[in-house]
Amino acid sequence: MEIINKVALITINETFFFQLLSFLLFMFIVTRIMFRPLQGVMDKRHTHIEKLKMDIVDADQEITRLTNTIAAQEAAVRAEAIQIRANIEREGVQTAEKLLMETQQKLAEERERMLRQVNQIIDNIRGKLQSEAEFLALTMIEKLLDRKVQA
Secondary structure (H helix, E strand, C coil): CCCCCCCCCCCCCHHHHHHHHHHHHHHHHHHHHHHHHHHHHHHHHHHHHHHHHHHHHHHHHHHHHHHHHHHHHHHHHHHHHHHHHHHHHHHHHHHHHHHHHHHHHHHHHHHHHHHHHHHHHHHHHHHHHHHHHHHHHHHHHHHHHCCCCCC
16 A cells, blocks of 8 residues: 655645634624624715715805895895985986076066066156256256246
8 A cells, every 4th residue: 555645735624614614604703793883884974974065065055046146136236226326316406406496486586576676766766866856957047047937
C-alpha cells in the first residue's frame, strides 16, 4: 500500500461543513441583530430627509406664491392710489375753477355796483355843480352889472 501524500490548500472534511454552517448562522444572526435595524434606521432617515426636501420645495412655492400675491396687491394699491390722486387733483382743479369763476363774477358785480355808485355820485355832483355854476354866474353877472338879475 502506498500512502499518497498530497498537500492541498483546502481540504474538504467535516470541519469545512461545520465552519460553513457556523458562518451561515453567524450571517443570519448579524443580519437579524445588526443589518436590519440599521437598514430600518437608514430608511427612516432617508424618508425624513425626502420629507424635509418636499417641505422645503413646498415652502419655496408658498413664498413665491405669497411674493406674487403681495406684488399684485401692491400694484393694485398703487393703481388705486394713482386713481385717487388723479380724482383729488381733478376735484381740486374743478373747485379752483369754480372759486375763480365765483370770484370773477363777484368782482364783475362789485365793479358794476361801484361804477353805478360812481356814476350816481358824479350825477349828484354835476347837479350840484350846475346849480352852483348858475349861482356863481348870476352872482358874477350881478357884480359886474351892479344890479340884481332875475333868472
